[in-house]
Amino acid sequence: MKKIPLNYIGIVLLLVVFGLSLAQVLSNSFKAGEITAFGKGGKKIIRIAHWQLEPGYRVAMNKMIADYNALPKVKEANIEVQQVPVTEKVYGQWLNVHLMSGTAPDICEKGFAKMTSGDYVARFFEPLGDYVAKPNPYNQPEYLPEDVKQEYPGMVKLLAENPWRETFNDGMRGGWDDKLQNHYAVPTSFFGAVRLYYNVTLINEAKQLIRKELVKSSYDQWMAYRVDNGFIKDDAKLKAWAATDEPPQTLGQLLLSCSAIRHIAQLRGQDKLVPIAGSSYSQNMFADAYKIPFLSEYAQQVDMNVNSTITALETYAAWEAGVWSFEDERVKAYYKCIEEVCKEFPPGFLALGRDQAINRFVLGQAAMVASGAWDANGIMKGASGHNDPSKDFEVGIMTFPLPAKGEKWGEYVSYPSNEAQATAGAPYAVTQRSQNVDWAIDFLQYMSSYAVNQQFNRDAGWIPVIMGTSPTEQMMPFSPNPFGLSKGAGVNFYPGSTNIRTIYDGQLWLYMSGDISYDTFASRVVEGLDNKQNGVRRLWYAEWEKTRSNFRNDERMLATQKIREMYKNDPTASDKYIRGVFKVVAGNNGNGIRSDWLDIHPDEEFPEF
Incomplete structure (x- = not known):
């Protein structure tokens, strides 16, 4: 009898173990609703993922979800919303993997994950421009508290008739992608001042x-x-x-x-x-x-x-x-x-x-x-x-x-930094692979309606984002203070993911912890800035390259907004087109950066890498 090679036995065992592991993963994914959009009894499952594990937030979210699931129209459609909290330590990697594999939640909080920013947004997330330009149905008078309807009839009218984005205290700027223009995430809370x-x-x-x-x-x-x-x-x-x-x-x-x-x-x-x-x-x-x-x-x-x-x-x-x-x-x-x-x-x-x-x-x-x-x-x-x-x-x-x-x-010391430019946070976006996009958007409209958003944030101990809402007394000290200088007036030592940032951060932390003196900190940072390969010269080139890339994206965005203006009669498209033209002209395909370089280095060629 011919002996079976030991290598084959090893391969068979490996395949068996892999099969068992795969079966376990699939089983867990089905139970968690990560592969199918249907739950028990054929329910359509809408999953909302976030990293907010602070005390009170998940409880407040569960309470709000239960109220939404109990709505007659939601029950009739056999819809069920479930939250998926994930620690911020792994949220980025977790979401990146699920976006790439097509198993991402229907709704996810934007942040931490690389694929929730830049060009990835257009690839993985629904453009909500058409939705935010219309009123939020959950801000109609029948959903508003009686005291609000009696005391603030003007606000009731604004909430009911204004576009959804204009019911936010910050005009939804906290969730708007200014590069893609038509992509919005829905902010749900003000983080408040530090x-x-x-x-x-x-x-x-x-x-x-x-x-x-x-x-x-x-x-x-x-x-x-x-x-x-x-x-x-x-x-x-x-x-x-x-x-x-x-x-x-x-x-x-x-x-x-x-x-x-x-x-x-x-x-x-x-x-x-x-x-x-x-x-x-x-x-x-x-x-x-x-x-x-x-x-x-x-x-x-x-x-x-x-x-x-x-x-x-x-x-x-x-x-x-x-x-x-x-x-x-x-x-x-x-x-x-x-x-x-x-x-x-x-x-x-x-x-x-x-x-x-x-x-x-x-x-x-x-x-x-x-x-x-x-x-x-x-x-x-x-x-x-x-x-x-x-x-x-x-x-x-x-x-x-x-x-x-x-x-x-x-x-x-001159003046403190003001907080008037604070934008809403905890923005949630709808993924393109969701099988229930309309219901996911409906839940976000519910979550960001006047009555629900105020109660949700009060339960969570956060600050609501909708016009006319107010936080609990405990949260009043965190309301943005408008007094002081604009945050834009501060010098910016952090140039994205470049070598300068690595050097600056590393030396600053050593200095703050008392491991090195100020003179050592300053000399090391200056040495990094002077480095011809990875210093300020590299930053000039990186910004020029980024501006050129953004220029191409902005041109595509201009075409999109012009089509929306001509064929969809979108009243916001004209304003976005004008702002886009300004960005394109100001960027000038990176030539503005080259001009700035010549002002400071009149006798030097622009760096190339």
């Missing part, structure tokens, strides 16, 4: 310690350090603030409170207690908060095309032209300010994530933590939900305080 959460008990204890110091003839070392080095001015304003229950109003008061917290931790032997629960997640929040107040003075000279939005290319082109330098005292002050704040973070904060920082704060091991409105619900519940009620504490909300005149760096 704020500092603070432990009222700890801050009051810090202020009590400060009051005791202020009556002494000579201060203890922790207080003397802040006063003697100019971080805080020892004057009547300091004494007046210390006598109140108000949180820090200036950066000097914030840093003094941090020193007091550290002294309290030392007196109590609480090694884990830190002033600010910093992390890799929140470090850039401080950098962003202070960028415009410190660096907006450069805006007029840096903004080459005078469009009130400074790009990374404009920032580094201005650096080449000598408009600003890492040796400027103003620039040094900006980085030194952030460095000083980061000193109040826990050791090794760059290895800590968002959840670890939040947990540290709610456990009472930090006096402050920076985050947005999306974490408010979890933080508030965590601070008041300890097993031991004696550990519960009140949470306060404050803005990022700026250096005041007379305090260190105060002479370099």
Whole structure:
């Protein structure tokens, strides 16, 4: 009898194992509804995927979905909506794979995944231009609360008659693709402004310690350090603030409170207690908060095309032209300010994530933590939900305080950044491979209607996006503040996915963690900028190449809008066409970038790679 080669046995076993694995995957996919659009009893399943795993959001989503599934017309059509929450750590890869394989959910939150941006949008997602130009049927009077109909008849008329996109507070800009023009995702919530959460008990204890110091003839070392080095001015304003229950109003008061917290931790032997629960997640929040107040003075000279939005290319082109330098005292002050704040973070904060920082704060091991409105619900519940009620504490909300005149760096500060340009977030798009596109859009209309969107966001602890809606009292501090300078006035150090960004980010994190000095940080970044292969010269070329690519896309978009205007009588097509013409002219097939290059480098050829 002829023996069967061992290699064949191995191949057979491998095929058996593969078959069993495939069967298991298919079984799980069928159960999860990832392969078929039909559920038990022949139900048509509409799946909505997102990465919002914050406390309250999934519960609020389930409640809203249950209400939608209970609508008579939905039950009659045998439709059932199901949510698919996926952690943000894998959401991007998960969605990319499903989009490529044709098994993506009917509705998915845009973000994290590469294929939810750029030209991929036209390939994988439904253009909703025709839908958003019509009124939202769920904003008709029969769906609105009685008190709204009685007290605000004008708003009722606007909600019922305005195009769907115009019922959003931001005009749906948060979900609009300005390159493809006709593609919209449907925003569902305002993320709200980033704020500092603070432990009222700890801050009051810090202020009590400060009051005791202020009556002494000579201060203890922790207080003397802040006063003697100019971080805080020892004057009547300091004494007046210390006598109140108000949180820090200036950066000097914030840093003094941090020193007091550290002294309290030392007196109590609480090694884990830190002033600010910093992390890799929140470090850039401080950098962003202070960028415009410190660096907006450069805006007029840096903004080459005078469009009130400074790009990374404009920032580094201005650096080449000598408009600003890492040796400027103003620039040094900006980085030194952030460095000083980061000193109040826990050791090794760059290895800590968002959840670890939040947990540290709610456990009472930090006096402050920076985050947005999306974490408010979890933080508030965590601070008041300890097993031991004696550990519960009140949470306060404050803005990022700026250096005041007379305090260190105060002479370099102008105005804060305003939040008037805030757009709605958590945008959901409908995938082209959905077998129930109309019902998916119907659910998004329901989700973004006046009554439903307000209730959903109140249940989730977020801020609603529809005109006339209002958040809960808890969320009011996160409402965008219109006072201050435009966000476009800030220099932009982050040029997309280029080598400059890698170098800048890496060296900045080393500097903020105290591993290198400012001089080392600056010299390494400058060395990277000067690199002929991967520095600013490469950025010029990359932006020129991107502009040329966008130019071709914009020309196709112009043709689309002209057809929509001529044959569909779309009243919005004309405006989009005009805006598109401006973009095409301004881009000029990349020649504008070449012209800017010659202004700064009159004797050099444009870089080629």
